[in-house]
Amino acid sequence: MSYRIYNGTQLLGDVNNKSTGINGLLPATNYQFGVSNYDGNRESSKTTINVKTRGIRLIIPTSLTVNSTIALNYQEYSLGLVPIGTEPAGMFGGGNKRNIQAKVISVDNGKSMVELLEPLESSSTVSVGGTNLAKHTSNTLINRMQVSEWFFIASSGNAATFNLGNYKGQTLTMRAWIDKPTVDVHLQAWTNASNNGYAVGNTIKAGQSGYSRLTFKVPTSFTEWNIPIGNGKAAELAYKEFKVEKGTIATDWSPAPEDTQYIVDNTQMNKLQDGSFAAFNGYRAIYFRQ
Missing domain, CATH: 2.60.40 (Immunoglobulin-like)
Structure with missing residues (x-):
């Protein structure tokens, strides 16, 4: 059994938990949300609630x-x-x-x-799921690029749109859509911590497209870190929908509130x-x- 979440008449998505979050909403705005039971074939009538978000x-x-x-x-x-x-x-x-x-x-x-x-x-982008902790992400493909070993989405040595150092000791889920790489690649999170400082997402095969996802417990002590796409080989690739959120569940892409x-x-x-x-x-x- 899952639950269908609506914003007015718009279906936002299905969730398995009895609680969820809806981000990307406008502040100081009235909304009507609805929830129904869905077993894969039949759907119950909706229960609705009217709410108003607080202002900035x-x-x-x-x-x-x-x-x-x-x-x-x-x-x-x-x-x-x-x-x-x-x-x-x-x-x-x-x-x-x-x-x-x-x-x-x-x-x-x-x-x-x-x-x-x-x-x-x-205007607003509404989605079901957790807040995207990475700023300046996009649901439009980043232009195809040549990389010698890795493409760094964010790192401690660059002006990153996401800072892993702000989430020490927390569990994060990261996901990105990778489009037709010329070699097998994956999303990766790395730190120079001695324990639990390295996590690798599922591989996207050469010529194919899909999400590479990983769940990563951030070490409590480190000084360097990076989040790249690649596998240490020269490649051509494009990506979109990079999202970092708290917890172990990857939800649909949404922009950071900022x-x-x-x-x-x-x-x-x-x-x-x-x-x-x-x-x-x-x-x-x-x-x-x-």
Whole structure:
């Protein structure tokens, strides 16, 4: 017996456990989720529940009144990145301007936690399963490439989109879709720890495509690590849908939460020279002016 999970009328997938997670949802947004029993042939009627996700929370380093509502100003600088701590003027004046209402949740040591009462985003990718811990992943094939021995998705020596050092002692599952390598290859996780520092996923045969998956208990002590695709031989390959998640179950690919949010949850706004406060994410900015 399995359970079918729905977002409205959209089937998200089947799960075997009595609890699961749905990631990629918009903050401050109403959803109706449904669950039904499914035995492979017949499906029961759905049981539904209406929920509203909480809004993105920001920290403003000033004391405000708890439970009060404040106005934040959102805008985008489409001609380039916002200089940190400086609001461009003139032709860089920003577009897509709108006011966002926020509620003051708490105040502690002169810092106020505020929660946005509406979403910043306009679209969302919804999937069943665990949160993707690796940032900047994609469900589009990375261009085919020539590698001499290994292709390093992430490593301690590079500007990695995933840091294995943040998960010492934890069990992680990693998976990537590998497309028609010219030699047999696999996904691998390695550290220089003396015990349990090496794990290899299933092999994808030359000329074939599929997921290479591995479950890996991260050693509690190490200084170097990497996550590559290959087998130590020259190869040509392409890959997509790299995902790292906690636990032993590999779920469908989904982007990291940081890749779906305009402003990241729990960001502290910085004080500008004019006394206002701002948070930036790329060319997006949100301001609070007292």
